[in-house]
Amino acid sequence: xxxxxxxxxxxxxxxxxxxxxxxxxxxxxxxxxxxxxxxxxxxxxxxxxxxxxxxxxxxxxxxxxxxxxxxxxxxxxxxxxxxxxxxxxxxxxxxxxxxxxxxxxxxxxxxxxxxxxxxxxxxxxxxxxxxxxxxxxxxxxxxxxxxxxxxxxxxxxxxxxxxxxxxxxxxxxxxxxxxxxxxxxxxxxxxxxxxxxxxxxxxxxxxxxxxxxxxxxxxxxxxxxxxxxxxxxxxxxxxxxxxxxxxxxxxxxxxxxxxxxxxxxxxxxxxxxxxxxxxxxxxxxxxxxxxxxxxxxxxxxxxxxxxxxxxxxxxxxxxxxxxxxxxxxxxxxxxxxxxxxxxxxxxxxxxxxxxxxxxxxxxxxxxxxxxxxxxxxxxxxxxxxxxxxxxxxxxxxxxxxxxxxxxxxxxxxxxxxxxxxxxxxxxxxxxxxxxxxxxxxxxxxxxxxxxxxxxxxxxxxxxxxxxxxxxxxxxxxxxxxxxxxxxxxxxxxxxxxx
Numbered sequence: 094x095x096x097x098x099x100x101x102x103x104x105x106x107x108x109x110x111x112x113x114x115x116x117x118x119x120x121x122x123x124x125x126x127x128x129x130x131x132x133x134x135x136x137x138x139x140x141x142x143x144x145x146x147x148x149x150x151x152x153x154x155x156x157x158x159x160x161x162x163x164x165x166x167x168x169x170x171x172x173x174x175x176x177x178x179x180x181x182x183x184x185x186x187x188x189x190x191x192x193x194x195x196x197x198x199x200x201x202x203x204x205x206x207x208x209x210x211x212x213x214x215x216x217x218x219x220x221x222x223x224x225x226x227x228x229x230x231x232x233x234x235x236x237x238x239x240x241x242x243x244x245x246x247x248x249x250x251x252x253x254x255x256x257x258x259x260x261x262x263x264x265x266x267x268x269x270x271x272x273x274x275x276x277x278x279x280x281x282x283x284x285x286x287x288x289x290x291x292x293x294x295x296x297x298x299x300x301x302x303x304x305x306x307x308x309x310x311x312x313x314x315x316x317x318x319x320x321x322x323x324x325x326x327x328x329x330x331x332x333x334x335x336x337x338x339x340x341x342x343x344x345x346x347x348x349x350x351x352x353x354x355x356x357x358x359x360x361x362x363x364x365x366x367x368x369x370x371x372x373x374x375x376x377x378x379x380x381x382x383x384x385x386x387x388x389x390x391x392x393x394x395x396x397x398x399x400x401x402x403x404x405x406x407x408x409x410x411x412x413x414x415x416x417x418x419x420x421x422x423x424x425x426x427x428x429x430x431x432x433x434x435x436x437x438x439x440x441x442x443x444x445x446x447x448x449x450x451x452x453x454x455x456x457x458x459x460x461x462x463x464x465x466x467x468x469x470x471x472x473x474x475x476x477x478x479x480x481x482x483x484x485x486x487x488x489x490x491x492x493x494x495x496x497x498x499x500x501x502x503x504x505x506x507x508x509x510x511x512x513x514x515x516x517x518x519x520x521x522x523x524x525x526x527x528x529x530x531x532x533x534x535x536x537x538x539x540x541x542x543x544x545x546x547x548x549x550x551x552x553x554x555x556x557x558x559x560x561x562x563x564x565x566x567x568x569x570x571x572x573x574x575x576x577x578x579x580x581x582x583x584x585x586x587x588x589x590x591x
Contacts, residue, residue, distance in 0.1 A: 456481025
């Protein structure tokens with residue numbers, strides 16, 4: 094039904110077709126019919142509305158608009174198919190309805206042009222819901238030919254670079270981003286119901302803090318100072334808790350100057366939320382509720398499939414285990430019986446675990462053992478809690494062991510999805526931990542944090558006991574859309590220039 098060729102176009106072919114379209118555009122403009130001068134079109138319905146409610150629209154007049162994706166010219170009558178934001182619909186176009194001049198113009202329009210159609214809804218002899226055109230109008234001229242249908246747009250790199258073309262040629266891609274919007278709306282609904290206030294905090298900061306990550310650095314010309322794109326929203330949100338807001342959250346972009354792979358993009362979206370007078374156990378409860386409610390919202394079930402694995406998000410069924418016990422389960426090493434850094438280093442050597450310079454402590458080695466033996470095994474939703482203090486500079490110490498902190502991360506399908514603390518509100522302890530971060534940075538750790546004197550100042554005024562959590566929105570969308578790569582859930586992922 095389409096006029097596309099069955100052979101893949103060469104660049105020479107594309108250049109020739111572009112010139113043909115430019116010539117058509119000039120002819121239109123010379124004739125006083127410049128399509129780019131059209132400023133609006135009275136569209137009454139979308140294709141999806143019509144096709145899903147045919148009985149309501151049968152024989153009724155409608156006005157639709159969209160991009161031509163197929164044309165079949167048959168002398169005095171033709172068929173074309175347009176694609177709008179949610180569906181495709183066919184139209185029957187004839188010289189008897191349009192008149193000779195308008196029909197002649199219609200026949201010159203190209204695949205990719207955006208048009209408006211006014212007419213009545215009917216079904217063809219093959220039972221296809223269509224619009225019988227009484228009037229057609231060219232709304233925008235496409236100067237570049239779309240990829241022809243048999244080869245399509247399959248180059249993954251090109252799809253990411255030219256997402257607009259990906260959305261035109263692969264309209265099912267839109268479904269992923271519609272789910273993304275549904276997820277973010279549901280997150281807001283859950284937190285709003287619980288009395289959280291949505292806020293906004295700066296992206297540009299004078300120091301880098303709130304997480305362990307390498308920052309992007311830029312320069313403010315007027316102030317003549319270097320500034321950092323935020324690597325987390327945590328410290329500013331906790332300042333608001335100090336100021337008297339009991340529950341706050343922010344959904345926003347985070348920037349980390351780190352590696353890129355199927356799970357990491359230099360800029361990504363996170364949700365961070367903080368609640369005064371709660372702790373990390375309360376954060377576990379809200380996490381289960383959030384993921385289970387989203388599962389029901391977008392999937393209609395607690396049991397979903399991700400990359401061939403069945404995941405059960407039923408609330409109350411999530412496993413909870415300390416980091417030390419999870420290591421013992423996975424490889425038999427019990428760090429409860431390891432008291433010194435020397436003992437831990439010996440175990441690391443025996444298990445062929447490389448310990449980076451500056452990380453030769455029991456706590457850091459516990460974290461390295463977890464990364465090596467445990468994380469990839471956590472398929473069903475699992476809370477790993479009570480992390481070593483060395484890797485948790487913003488979390489309260491555990492009462493039963495001051496070497497550990499009241500922190501958890503949760504894992505699904507062998508991947509980490511979120512991070513939560515009983516927030517450290519002791520300004521003296523926080524100052525000492527910031528000092529260790531500064532020392533680590535001075536020793537070459539470019540992911541270590543910086544001293545935030547103002548945050549220490551805020552804590553000195555007193556912050557109530559607080560639970561806080563951060564969750565990666567992009568990974569959550571990957572989970573609920575069964576997407577293998579983070580680039581599939583970002584409209585415009587970061588790409589190296591060609």
